Amino acid sequence: MLCLGSWLKEFVSLNQGVSYQEVADALTMAGLEVEGLYEAFGDLKRGVISCVVEEVSELKGSRKLKLTRCFDGKEKRTVVCGAPNVKPGMIAPLVLPGTALPNGIVIEEKEIMGVTSQGMLASMQELLLGEDGSGIWDLSSLGVDTAGVPLGEFYDLDDWVLEIGITPNRADCLSVLGISREVSALFSSPLNVAPIMESAERGRGKHIDFPVTIESPEFCMRYMATVIRGVKVQESPAWLKFKLLSMGIRPINNVVDCTNLCLLELGQPLHAFDLNLLKGPEIRVRRAGDGETIETLDHKVRTLTSDMLVIADRDRAVAVAGIMGGANSEVSENTQDVLLESAWFEPNQIRRTRKALKLNTEASYRFERWVDPKNVEIALRRCADLITMIAGGEIQGEVDSYPRPYRDRTVRFRPERIRRLSGIEVDDQEQIDLLDRVGFKQVEGPKEDGVVEVSVPSFRFDVSEEIDIVEEIARLKGFSEIPTLSPRGDLVQSSVQAPMIDFIRTIKDIFIEQGVFEIISYSFCSRRELDALGFPEGHEIREPISILNPLTEEHSVMRTSLVPSLLQAVRRNISRKNLNLRLFEQGRCFFKDESSPTGVREEERLMCVLTGKRFPEHWAWQDNDVDVYDVKGLAENCLRKLRIKDWSFKVAEAPLPYYSDDCFAYCVTDDGSIIGCIGRISPKCLSFWDIEVPVYALELNLETLIKAPRVPKNMEPLPKFPASERDIAVVLDDAITYGELEQFISELDVDYLEDFFIFDLYKGKPIPKGKKSVAIRFIYRAKDRTLTDEEVSMTHRTLVDSILKRFEAELRA
Secondary structure, eight states, rough: EEEEEHHHHHHHOOOTTOOHHHHHHHHHHHHEEEEEEETTTTHHHHHEEEEEEEEEEEOOOOSSSSEEEESSSSSSSEEEEETTTTTOOOOOEEEOOOOOOSSSSSSOOOOETTTOOOEEEEOOOTTTOOOOOOSSSOOOGGGGOSSSBHHHHHSSSOEEEEEEEEEEEEGGGGSSSHHHHHHHHHHTOBBBOOHHHHHHTTTTOOOOOOOESOOTTTTEEEEEEEEEEEEOOOOHHHHHHHHHHHOOOOOHHHHHHHHHHHEEEEOEEEEEEGGGGGTTTEEEEOOOOOOOOETTSSEEEEEETTTTTTEEOOOSSSEEEEEEBBBGOOOTTOOOOOEEEEEEHHHHHHHHHHHHHHHOHHHHHHEEEEEOOOOOHHHHHHHHHHHHHTTTOOOEEEEEEEEOOOOOOOEEOOOOHHHHOOOOOOHHHHHHHHHHHTTEOOOOSSOOOTEEEEEEOOOOOOOOOOOHHHHHHHHOOGGGGGOOOOOSOOOOOTHHHHHHHHHHHHHHHHHTTTTEEEEEOOOOOHHHHHHOOOHHHHOGGGGGBBOOOOOSGOOEOOOSSSHHHHHHHHHHHHHTTTOEEEEEEEEEEEETTTSTSSSSSEEEEEEEEESSSSSSOOTTOOOOBBOOOHHHHHHHHHHHHHHOOOOEEESSSOOOEEEEEEEEEEEEEEEEEEEEEEEEEEEHHHHHTTSSOEEEEEEEEHHHHTSSSSSOOOOOOOOOSSSSEEEEEEEEEOOOOOHHHHHHHHOOOTEEEEEEEEEEEEOHHHHHTTTEEEEEEEEEEEESSOOOOOOOOOOHHHHHHHHHHHHOOOOOO
16 A cells, blocks of 8 residues: 555644654554655656756757757756747756656657657656646746756655555555544544545535446445536546556546545545446446456456346446446546446455456455445545546436445443553553544443443444454554563473483584585475385375365375475475585474374484585586585584494495485494484485486484484593504405494504594506405504604504405505
């Protein structure tokens, strides 16, 4: 909802010094969020400057256009102009290239009959600042005598537009009057509706015997119409066009523009028919016939159904009720007599029709949210007065069909309960005064002690019970008045969950430190995604817990694996050309468990996926793809930082079904507990998510991992003596893993051996087929002295001999 500031001030006189920003802040704090605040004349203030017309000559080849040379204070410009009053020495407004006029047209440098026009000399009417469109605006009448002065410095253009987000329950604020009513209450300024009521009184017509029949009163509570004869349809005056344009409505003609002005001003949609195009003439408010068609004002033929409401004349539909008029009764420049409509239509019916026809309009937007039933006649008469004032003509009379009169409602509330629920100390009388500001009047009469009864204004359909009054008083008094209190209560932390929470936080930090990005997804997935993992029927992975009221079919069951959400993230990123991914997710998986009191077992899991390049593109880094050793390294770093004791990778003969057979290993502890796994996701599984690149994964079962034995923390001083290093390269069978080597060396308990690690792996010539070369570095150090070369060599020789003998290996030359 857009609201023009100057229009707002026609209803509310704000105290001097109150800025539009303060108004915006107050509305936002009262529940009407102001999403934007824009200058109404922003482009004109800066894009239109005064200029001196220095030369005027005929434009070659044209009888009407003239060629002018203008000085804008900095440079001379050539401007083509057709105004009859342009002359040398004239001070005129120059619209610079790139400036948008109020009607939305952007002025650009343009070639006209071989001459480049560098802007536009404008009239008051073209700038929508007056009605004079007969020629160029002579700025000397304003005392301007120099070139280069921006329009905003010598003409009052201080007007703003508020963009307000209106929630569905506040349809009363879909008008300038509605917003003004709120501002009036918030700033304790009187609401001035006298001009509107005086205008409506002038537009009142005598009752005439014009045939109006409401055949579907369940869809139409009230229908009023006014007949105006002798109008002259033409362009609207500048002030009217500016109001409409500033609030996002395109001007059409003076009659239609008056209906749109009243819609924006009062929130009541109206429609004007060409009376002479109505058959009869008469009006019937009826259901459409199945298959009945109508060409609407957007010149599209629409097929209707029997649950839609139409406005019809004697023979055919002439409008889709409350949504859009028909082309067969459209007001045009030939129109002389007008039938002006104002009605109240049932919101749900309007919503169903609008959705079925896929036809959104300003009228349907308001009708389907509720319009004020008592505003029907005021808006009709106000619009009739405007039309006769702007388009001429005479009001012949009006007709009012009101089969279901609106009944006023009241609400009772307890001021003490208001104070208790809102937390705001506001006395009884102040509560009544606050409500009175927005139209809730106290109802006198007998009632229980401590109870107040107020009448609900007809424009506030959203207020029906006491709790609604609590909200009204709280927002009018100010939500900032609610005292800030610290919550009080015993904080009980589960002795079981607290360690897991800390454990999860620690693991997340470990992965983030290694450059892996965390994702967070729903705990739901689809059955098809779980079936795609390849487990046999009956497996717990394929027996998820169904959701009773799922959002979509893709979120119909609780997940039993983190694989679907991570592969979905991989696919989404790859489709957006984000090819190098390091992602992890930590979350719960849910399994059916009859032994659980809830019938559900929840397990904390973590999964990490890698794909693409190992390093970002850089001249100093190798262009290598990630592989299984990258996830292996992530697992090793994680388990090492967690100080997990005695674990290793075990290649499995039967990997999980969604992993490749030749690239999978479990992470197991010495007691055989499986704490996780690593591997490459199988191409068959990836194809379900349309992923064509290799994806490597690491999974950890946090429920098992948290129970794994830990290496105790031991603090040791930094070594005082230097270390000695020895390297060997041994050729051994390809089937022997580094894990076997590592375990054997660790169990030897070699003197002075501080550490060892592999630093090279080679296959190929001259290494025999079925063999590989493994290079290992050994680090020796004594804690009490510097080792001699002989001591290191003797110990190292013994160690190497043991390795060669155990694995039937050879030293590589």
